[in-house]
Amino acid sequence: MNMKNHLRLGEEGEQLAANYLEQQGYMILKRRFRTKIGEIDIIAKDRDCLVFVEVKTRRSTVYGWPAEAVTWRKQQKIIKTALWFMQDVGALDDQCRFDVIEIIVGQEMAVQYNHIKHAFGG
Numbered sequence: 001m002n003m004k005n006h007l008r009l010g011e012e013g014e015q016l017a018a019n020y021l022e023q024q025g026y027m028i029l030k031r032r033f034r035t036k037i038g039e040i041d042i043i044a045k046d047r048d049c050l051v052f053v054e055v056k057t058r059r060s061t062v063y064g065w066p067a068e069a070v071t072w073r074k075q076q077k078i079i080k081t082a083l084w085f086m087q088d089v090g091a092l093d094d095q096c097r098f099d100v101i102e103i104i105v106g107q108e109m110a111v112q113y114n115h116i117k118h119a120f121g122g
Contacts, residue, residue, distance in 0.1 A: 009105065013057025014041050017101045020113055026051065035084050038077035043085060050096040052082045054119075057103040066102040067116055075120045097121065 018028050021044050029050075030043040042053040054074070056066030070078075078098060086092050098121040102114040 009057050009059070010055075012105070013103045014055045016057075016103055016105075016111060016113075017053065017055040018042055020101065020115070021053070024115075030085075033081065033085055035081050037084060038081040040078055040081050040085070043082075048095060050082075050086065050091060050094050051099055052078060052085075052096065053099045053101055054078060055101050055103065057105060059105055061104065065114075066104070067100045067114075067119065070100055070119070079121055 014031065018031060021042065022028060026044040026046050028042060028044050031041070033040045033043055040052050041055040042051075044051045044053060054070050056069055058066045075098070082096065082098070083092075086094065086096065097118050100116045100119040102116070104112040104114075106112065
């Protein structure tokens with residue numbers, strides 16, 4: 001898969017994840033929040049909890065599950081970026097969690113979701 005197709009798959013996965021979260025009753029606050037530290041794919045509200053979501057999209061699990069790509073180092077970047085966001089919007093006292101949404105786009109565009117709540121961050 002070339003880089004362009006890889007990026008397109010990632011963008012499609014983020015859109016699918018945002019739609020999925022909205023169907024679950026989440027309110028999407030921000031997509032692709034970027035700082036010099038890192039990036040968060042989706043920031044959403046689940047009732048009164050801020051949810052920072054990392055989306056991992058793959059065409060198969062041949063090379064492992066998508067969430068396995070969210071390494072400790074990647075988690076630390078997401079946590080620091082989330083703190084930046086929370087400070088920026090005055091939400092440092094808000095409850096928050098870190099989720100990973102795995103999306104497998106299989107044959108004939110069959111989509112499989114795996115929403116891992118409290119995936120990391122203690």
